[in-house]
Amino acid sequence: ETGVTQTPRHLVMGMTNKKSLKCEQHLGHNAMYWYKQSAKKPLELMFVYNFKEQTENNSVPSRFSPECPNSSHLFLHLHTLQPEDSALYLCASSPAPWDTEAFFGQGTRLTVV
């Protein structure tokens, strides 16, 4: 248990659905991250938030929309996804961006049908 909790753990959605992934940490960390892990590609950083402000968006399609209402919560809103978006989505947090170790959640296994 790393202190980073993601819900749901598994999600199946149609291409026309709208769903949200949730990440929560009560470690007092200021930075939060979304990553995508696909079966045949290296782990990809998607978004970075520091003190609730988005500091990085690594050319992620607009069908993925992050939201960080406070330093403890991070959401990833999903709409009109494609089957190739099926992957494990990992949330992580760290005390500060980059210079410290990150703690990862268990991930949400997303399947787009």
Place this chain on the structure above:
Amino acid sequence: ELKVEQNPLFLSMQEGKNYTIYCNYSTTSDRLYWYRQDPGKSLESLFVLLSNGAVKQEGRLMASLDTKARLSTLHITAAVHDLSATYFCAVGALIQGAQKLVFGQGTRLTINP
């Protein structure tokens, strides 16, 4: 473009043996991370290396960083079965004013009794 290459990608070894996983990267970086991932689980932070010549050890694992050679190594001493997992390195760099973090493909390590 920041590229990160790990080798080997697959490694099967016997308990009690020593081995090294290599992580090469393509551009100047000021930080490197090693993570472990068990099947179906999330990533666990192992080491954060922030300076040239940095060496960190935890149990049977030791990581080092040579920023001049753009190389990090993860050395396993007297391997035990519990170390079977996939190991990832990740390299961070400031590129064109933006922080980038790129993961290697991962090394799947299997330790046989």
